[in-house]
Amino acid sequence: MGNKKLSALVLLSLSSALVLAACGGNNTADSSDSSATGTAGSGQVLNLVESAEIPTMDSVQATDTVAFTALSNVNEGLYRQGLNGTVELGMAAEDPTVSADGLTYTFKIRDNAKWSNGEPVTAADFVYSWRKLVDPASAASYSYMMDGVVANATEIMAGDKKPEELGIKAVDEKTLEITLASPVPYFKDLLTLAMFFPQNQAFVEKQGDKYALSSGALLYNGPFVLAKWDAASLSWTYERNKDYWDADKVNLDAINVEVIKETSTALNLYDTGAIDRMILTGEYVTQKTGDPDLHTMPTSSVFYLKFNQQRDNPALKNANIRKALAMAFDKQAYADVVLQNGSIPANGLVPKGLALDPSTGEDYRAENGDLLSFNAAEAKTYWEKGLAELGQDSVTLELLSDDTENAKRSSEFLQSQLQTNLPGLTVTLRNVPFKVRLEADTKGTYDIELAGWGADYADPINFLELFQTTNGNNxxxxxxxxxxxxxxxxxxxxxxxxxxxxxxLQAEKILMEDAGIAPLYQRSYAVLQKPYVTDLAEHLVGAEYSYKWASNAGAQNAQ
Structure with missing residues (x-):
């Protein structure tokens, strides 16, 4: 019975990692069966935009969507997500041999796997980066991904064992052995993620404090290499990695990326042909309704208000105040009026469409229902009760968010809703660059933060473990x-x-009953994409985009 259920969860984990077909794309094959061949020197270039700069390219320290997208296009782990979302071989030459107890995995690294400096990718590269991830000295936010997964990771993170005792070893240059703490049904999915990527120890140590802060202070083992980038860059370029083991599947010679935070500016560039793809928000979606270039891209990302209970502000330590705040804004109006991109209200933390009940097949979100919904009357009741408990008749709170056009509009909507529905509340707004918000989150210098989380793998625990007491992201x-x-x-x-x-299911109910967070919406993207852009993979989990198979068919046809 247990083995049957385990197999069901493995299949669910893999099948849920969907990739939505790019508009106009020919998405009938992944890298294992595609007949497409790369065309180096063909002049295939795409021009794209990002909403924020890349804070770091250190796979051990990265925590955000922008960095994970970049890392997953210039580096590769033992596995990667394929064009259609299935998990396929990356640096691993073949699927591992697995011990009878399901705890020991033995991988062979590809003989033709190289770093961009010509050195081979070795088993020792994985050992080095994984030990670095769990080493308390690294203070890596994503170290928890190994907690309870790889043998001894929990004890190392607690300071009770040394990083050298982690359950990973290089048997020889190309043989890697991994020992798990217990069987993990989504282990393959984990191995596609950036924090599980290898790092070349000699190169990293030679770079010292400069490592991963510029394109020249990095090595690459993925489809592309990064150029013209440093930690302050508002633009960068991906260039085709001629030494990548699967380079014949890479069609693009280059991808130019520019950070543009105003939708209006990006739309002007798109309409004039200066960029090939962009995300639309707000009234701009309405303007493009009916445009054949427009498609909707669902995601697993859920956005919520995060309440800082550690700051010297008694209001947010009061459960009734938090419940009032969580129920005082109209989520449907927010999705319809502010976003206008297909996003839907969220009344729990785990997104719709992520995972199914292993016995009944029912979606997690449908099964657990709406747990923290908009209700202005109930919000006011909780508010008045909380104020009485505090002995106050007014509260002032600051809302922290990004400085993009959409984030500013979101902040203003929430400010208006909260102040209207909760008499005596004053909400001040602080809109800052993405990197600055991440720093404020780390330091805890905020009252309420508009934050979000996208699935790394297709299991509810990937969201729910975020708010464990000891989790590095909490x-x-x-x-x-x-x-x-x-x-x-x-x-x-x-x-x-x-x-x-x-x-x-029960854990999410407790989090919502405590109003540990206030869920807001599950994001969809309204995407404008030129019809000549094909096979740009859109992932529901993990890194949002993969450019490995993407093409500019217009450039190809012009040859």
Whole structure:
């Protein structure tokens, strides 16, 4: 029974990692069966935009969507997501041999896997980066991804064992052995993620403090290499990596990327042919309704208000105040009026379409229902009760968000809704560059933050573990012992998947009852993409985009 359920979750994890066909694309094959061949020197170039700069290209330290997209296009782990979202071989030459107890994986690294300086990618490169990830000295936010997964990771992160005791070793130059703490049904999915990528120790140590802060202070083993980039750059270029093991599947010679935060500016560039793809928001979506270049891209990203319970502000430590704030804004109006891009209201943390009940096949979101919905009357009741408990008749709170055009409009909408529905509340706005917001999140210098999370892999625990007391990403001060215990049980129990699923359902209910966060919406993108852009992969989980198979068919046809 347990093995049958385990197989079901593995299949779910793989099948849920969907890639939506790019508009106009020929998405019938992945790299394992595609007959497409690269055309180096053909002049195939794409011009794209990003909403924010890349804070770091260190795969151990990266925490954001922009960095993960960049890393996944210039580097590669043992596996990668294919064009159609299936997990396929990357640096691994073949699927691993697995011990009978499901704990020991032995991989062979491709003989033709190279770094961009010509050196071979070795088993030791994985050992070095994985040890670095769990080393407390790294203070890596994503170290928790190995917690309870790789043998001894938990003890190393707690300072009770040394990084050298992590369950990973290089048997020889091209043979890597990984020992798990317990069987993990989504282990292959994890191995596609940036924090599990290799790093070349000699190169990293030679760069010292400059490592990963500019394109010249990096090595690459993926489809592209990065050029013209440093940590302050508002533009950069991906160039075709001629030494990549699968270079014949890479069609583009270059991708030019520019950070543009105003939708109006990007739209002007798109309409004049200066860029080939962009994301639309707000009234700009309405302007382009009916345009054949427009398509909707669902994502797994859920956005929410994060309440800082550690700051010296008693209001956010009060559960009734948090519940009032969480229920005081009209999410449907926000999606319809501000976003206008197909995004939907979120009344829980785990997104719709991510994972299915292992026995019934019911979607997690549908099964757990709407847990924290908009209700102005109830919000006011909680508000008045909270104010009475605080002995106050007014509260002032700051809302932190990004400085993009859409983020500013979102902040203003939330400010208006909260102040209108909660008498005595004053909300001040602080809109800052993306990198500055991440720094404020790390330091805890905010009251309320408009934040979000996209799935790394297709399992509810990827969202719910964020708010465990000890999780490196939980910098808000939320803590609930029962919640922690449920997440621990779900992480370690893979023999009874029904019980595991029940634990995950209950954990979300506790988080919502505590109003640890206030869910806002599940994001969709309204995408404008030129018809000559084909096979630009859009991923539901992990890095949002892969350019490995993308083509500029217009340039190709012009040859």
């Amino acid at each position: 910098k808000s001060g939320y803590s609930n012992a029962q919640y922690d215990a449920l997440i621990d049980a779900a992480r370690t129990n893979v023999s009874d998947l029904d019980a595991r699923w029940a634990n995950l």
